[in-house]
Amino acid sequence: MSDTPDKPTEKPAERPYVLHMFTASPQMSPFDVNMAADAGYQVIVPYCNVEARMVANLTQDAIFSRGPKGVSRTGIFIGGRDVMLAADMLDAARKAMVPPFEVSVFADPSGSYTTAAALVALVERHLAKAYGMELGGKRVLILGGTGAVGRVAAAMAASLGADVSIASHAGHARAASVSEEINQRFGILTKGVSTATQAERRAALAETEIVFATALAGVQVASTEDLAHARHLLIAADVNAVPPEGIAGVNVVNDGKPIAGHANAAGGSGATDAIGIGALAIGNVKYQVEHRLFIRMRTGGKPVYLGFPEAFDEARAVAAGLD
Numbered sequence: 330m331s332d333t334p335d336k337p338t339e340k341p342a343e344r345p346y347v348l349h350m351f352t353a354s355p356q357m358s359p360f361d362v363n364m365a366a367d368a369g370y371q372v373i374v375p376y377c378n379v380e381a382r383m384v385a386n387l388t389q390d391a392i393f394s395r396g397p398k399g400v401s402r403t404g405i406f407i408g409g410r411d412v413m414l415a416a417d418m419l420d421a422a423r424k425a426m427v428p429p430f431e432v433s434v435f436a437d438p439s440g441s442y443t444t445a446a447a448l449v450a451l452v453e454r455h456l457a458k459a460y461g462m463e464l465g466g467k468r469v470l471i472l473g474g475t476g477a478v479g480r481v482a483a484a485m486a487a488s489l490g491a492d493v494s495i496a497s498h499a500g501h502a503r504a505a506s507v508s509e510e511i512n513q514r515f516g517i518l519t520k521g522v523s524t525a526t527q528a529e530r531r532a533a534l535a536e537t538e539i540v541f542a543t544a545l546a547g548v549q550v551a552s553t554e555d556l557a558h559a560r561h562l563l564i565a566a567d568v569n570a571v572p573p574e575g576i577a578g579v580n581v582v583n584d585g586k587p588i589a590g591h592a593n594a595a596g597g598s599g600a601t602d603a604i605g606i607g608a609l610a611i612g613n614v615k616y617q618v619e620h621r622l623f624i625r626m627r628t629g630g631k632p633v634y635l636g637f638p639e640a641f642d643e644a645r646a647v648a649a650g651l652d
């Protein structure tokens with residue numbers, strides 16, 4: 330019998346990939362939990378009702394316990410419903426890092442960054458493909474534009490130089506206040522329009538070249554008769570996957586095909602070219618963007634901070650790969 334004590338034979342286990350998920354809402358989105366797991370996170374912990382002032386402490390609590398090597402296997406996700414608050418929380422987490430104790434952070438409140446990114450990237454793609462045009466200078470109307478997806482889509486399209494109108498079915502005051510809020514937060518120029526009445530909705534559509542529908546799921550914001558007034562329409566893109574169609578005639582699987590019935594309804598020239606982009610075509614790109622961003626957090630080799638500009642870059646890359 331030897332005097333030397335037994336040497337441990339077990340190799341230390343590889344540290345698991347840990348994702349801390351912060352949300353200001355009472356619960357974390359199951360969709361995002363599934364997406365994180367499918368992208369390789371092994372331990373996923375939701376933190377609910379998180380206020381912006383709590384983010385710095387939570388972040389520092391997450392970064393110091395695993396050593397510089399462990400931080401590369403640790404990430405933070407920011408969810409919630411409020412797109413401005415999530416942008417602020419992303420900034421707060423970034424500022425709380427103490428290099429080399431620094432982890433990746435990804436914000437996608439209510440899926441709005443990745444959904445809006447997919448929507449705008451697909452519109453860009455079809456505008457170039459079907460018409461040889463760019464989004465810059467185009468008149469864009471966002472029906473249901475005061476919600477999470479609408480606000481981010483507005484910020485993205487306006488950043489690309491589009492002339493963006495954010496519509497609210499609750500009236501002009503609501504549309505104008507949301508437009509003002511995002512203009513100030515993101516340094517862009519949009520305006521608010523009321524679509525509270527049929528006449529207002531049709532007047533707004535008559536001016537528009539591109540319409541996005543980003544209203545509450547299961548709500549139709551433009552009927553076939555409404556669309557007939559959109560005589561300059563090039564593209565109608567609808568993120569709503571729950572029947573009825575958000576924009577009548579834009580089927581969920583449409584990915585750049587003519588809008589059924591639009592030419593007849595418009596009864597004239599110019600409208601015959603309008604094409605649709607449906608919710609499942611947008612959802613397909615959104616899914617890939619979110620997956621790729623989670624993978625980038627885990628495998629990039631250095632900490633990354635992923636907000637909606639990064640989501641948009643990724644969506645453009647996914648859209649470019651569709652051809």
Ligand SMILES: NC(=O)c1ccc[n+]([C@@H]2O[C@H](COP(=O)([O-])OP(=O)(O)OC[C@H]3O[C@@H](n4cnc5c(N)ncnc54)[C@H](OP(=O)(O)O)[C@@H]3O)[C@@H](O)[C@H]2O)c1
Nearest residue numbers: 444473475476477478497498499543544545546568569612
């Ligand atoms: N395709 C995808 O991959 C994907 C992914 C995520 C989300 N989505 C969809 O994206 C859409 C927007 O999501 P969100 O979270 O941004 O929605 P949201 O914030 O819940 O609602 C958006 C807006 O809808 C408007 N609205 C509410 N009730 C309405 C009604 N009866 N008639 C007309 N407008 C009404 C509201 O604006 P006003 O009261 O100011 O008019 C609200 O701000 C939803 O349809 C959601 O299912 C799709």
